[in-house]
Structures are given as structure tokens and as C-alpha cells.
Amino acid sequence: MENRQKFIALVAVLAFSGLAASGYGQIRNRIGTTGANFLEIGIGGAGSAMGEAYVASAQDASALYWNPAGLAFLGSNQVQVVHQPWIAGIQSSFLAGGFVLPGVGTLAMGINYMNFGEMDVTNLEFPEGNGEKFTPSDFAVSFAYSRKMAQWFSFGIAVKSVQSQIWHSSAKSFALDMGVVVNTRFFSPAGSNEDGMKIGMSISNYGGRLRYDGMDLMNPIDINEANQGNYANVTGRFHLTEWELPLIFRVGFAVHAFKTAGHRLTLAADALHPNNNAESVNLGGEYAMVIPGWGQVFLRGGYKALFMPDSEYGPTLGGGLLLHVMRTTSLQLDYAFKTMGNLGNTHCYTLGILF
Numbered sequence: 001m002e003n004r005q006k007f008i009a010l011v012a013v014l015a016f017s018g019l020a021a022s023g024y025g026q027i028r029n030r031i032g033t034t035g036a037n038f039l040e041i042g043i044g045g046a047g048s049a050m051g052e053a054y055v056a057s058a059q060d061a062s063a064l065y066w067n068p069a070g071l072a073f074l075g076s077n078q079v080q081v082v083h084q085p086w087i088a089g090i091q092s093s094f095l096a097g098g099f100v101l102p103g104v105g106t107l108a109m110g111i112n113y114m115n116f117g118e119m120d121v122t123n124l125e126f127p128e129g130n131g132e133k134f135t136p137s138d139f140a141v142s143f144a145y146s147r148k149m150a151q152w153f154s155f156g157i158a159v160k161s162v163q164s165q166i167w168h169s170s171a172k173s174f175a176l177d178m179g180v181v182v183n184t185r186f187f188s189p190a191g192s193n194e195d196g197m198k199i200g201m202s203i204s205n206y207g208g209r210l211r212y213d214g215m216d217l218m219n220p221i222d223i224n225e226a227n228q229g230n231y232a233n234v235t236g237r238f239h240l241t242e243w244e245l246p247l248i249f250r251v252g253f254a255v256h257a258f259k260t261a262g263h264r265l266t267l268a269a270d271a272l273h274p275n276n277n278a279e280s281v282n283l284g285g286e287y288a289m290v291i292p293g294w295g296q297v298f299l300r301g302g303y304k305a306l307f308m309p310d311s312e313y314g315p316t317l318g319g320g321l322l323l324h325v326m327r328t329t330s331l332q333l334d335y336a337f338k339t340m341g342n343l344g345n346t347h348c349y350t351l352g353i354l355f
Helices: 002-021 045-049 068-073
Strands: 078-085 091-101 105-115 137-150 153-166 169-183 198-207 218-221 234-237 248-259 263-274 280-291 295-306 315-324 330-339 345-354
Touching (some): 045 330, 045 345, 068 105, 068 137, 068 153, 068 198, 137 169, 153 198
Antiparallel strands (some): 078 091, 078 345, 105 137, 137 153, 169 198, 198 248, 248 263, 263 280, 280 295, 315 330
């Protein structure tokens, strides 16, 4: 019965993979048609360094972003802080915590925040700025629950509130993230699910739309300039178009190319199907070495957005340290370097506390 369940789960995952891959070669001309696009930027030094091929590998607090089902594999409670200087002076930050409740599952919450820096207020009279300043920002607050439904299968769901602020105008919406992870015995050196191929699948930002509103959209209106004595300069308000959220479907796998007591090499690949761009593939790898009595060292690399036409993404590199500072407490430090072509290079710094 167990083997039959695994076979059915694997067939379901492969079917979803086929649906995602069926659109390759069909370039979607929907670039720039979604709002809150900060939700597309990868989170965490480990996943970013692996070319964002992380839907099946995420087993730390950053799984709240990649695949909430990965939270079920947390070995202990974890708090993670991410700082990611982005292009054009934009700053991205992420704070998350995952808490393991034996017999219940894993609960997590996180805040994803992006600051676009200070800008000048401009209008038709003062196109170079009227002396005022404003700082646009986006953020999302997420709450997640994940549980192992069986030793080889986990499910996770996250509810998030998304908000965007531009001067005195703002937009709000709600969305869901859902995901699964299936552990198989394929390519397992020991013939166990824990060491075999992991297959992950997630859908991110499924929910409502954003519509900006606020005092900046108020404007005096004369409904009939040719008619004297009417109600001139009546307060009016622009009614803006709604914006979809960047819906992303991910499916991928992670497999140990080799694994010994002190060394492990993991290879991963993700296929992405977004609603605002062409499909693409992310590739990544991670080498882990155990340092007895101290912790582990990680070296990572990857390639982001393979097969995406006119992509500015490319190779990624990084590494990390897991240090045991006390019997029940560890520190994890991760770094990622990401190339973005003409847009420049970016960095990601992550600090995690396991307790």
C-alpha cells in the first residue's frame, strides 16, 4: 500500500511538471502586468546561491517563501534574518521564525519588506521635484502551518497580507502559498526515503488583486466648464485599475549525487511557470562537509532563469557555515552572490539561530 501511495504521488507531481513544461517556447507577453513584484525576489543566502532551485531543498525558515511544506523538516526551532541590497539602491529584508510543535506540526511567521529609497515628489509644475520627499515600500506578512502527513510526504500552507505604499496612496491584498514535498527512495544510497530524491511543488501568491487608493488620487473636477454656476472644483477621485499578484508555480527535485558520513553533494533543478513572464528553469548544487565538533561548511552554486528569453539573470555563487555554539543552539551564516547582467550584481546575507 505504501509503495502504491508513493507511485500515485510521484505520478501527480510529474503531471504537474508536464503542465508547467507544456508552455515552453510560448513567450508570455505579460511583463509588467502584475503588482507587488518584490514577491518574486528569492529569499535567503542558501536558496539564492543555488540559483533559486530550492523548492525541494528548502528545509529552513526561508521555506516560508519557497515552499511552506519544507517547514515540516525543521529539526529545531529557527529564527532567520536576511538582508539583501538590491539594484538601484533598493533594500530587501526578511525576518522569519519557525517553531516545531511535536505531534502538531510546524508553525511559522515572517515579514518580507522592501524599501525603494527616498525619492523626489514631482508633478507637471515641478517635473524635477517640488522639494518634498517620499519613500515607497512594499511588505508582506505571512503565517504558515506545515506537517508531515507521512514520513515521505509533507504539506504546507501560508496566508499572507500584502501591502504597497507610494507616498499617500496604498494598496492591500491577501494571498495563499501552498506546497508539498515528496521523499522517494530513488537514487538513495541507503535505500531510504530520507536519502532519496526529494520532489517539491509549490504555488505562490494565489489570491486577490491590488488597487491603489489614497489622498494622492483626489483631484478637483469641474464637470461642465461651459456651464457657469454649477458645482465647480468638486472633489473627485481617480479609480485605478486592479493589479494581479505575481502568481508562480514551481516544481523541482533535489538528489544526493553522493553522501558519506562527512560529505554530501546535492543537485537540484526547478521549473517555474509565472503568470507575468516566460517559463524558465533554475539549476543549483550544494556541497556540505561536516567538521566534527564544530558544525558544517557549505559551498553552493547555480544558474537562474535558464531558457528565459532576454534574461538578465545568470550564475550564482555562495557558501555558508553551521556552527554549534552550545549543546542545543547553533548559528547558521549564509552568503549569496547573484549576477544580473546590465543591472549589476547583488548580494544576500543571512543569519539563522537554531535552538
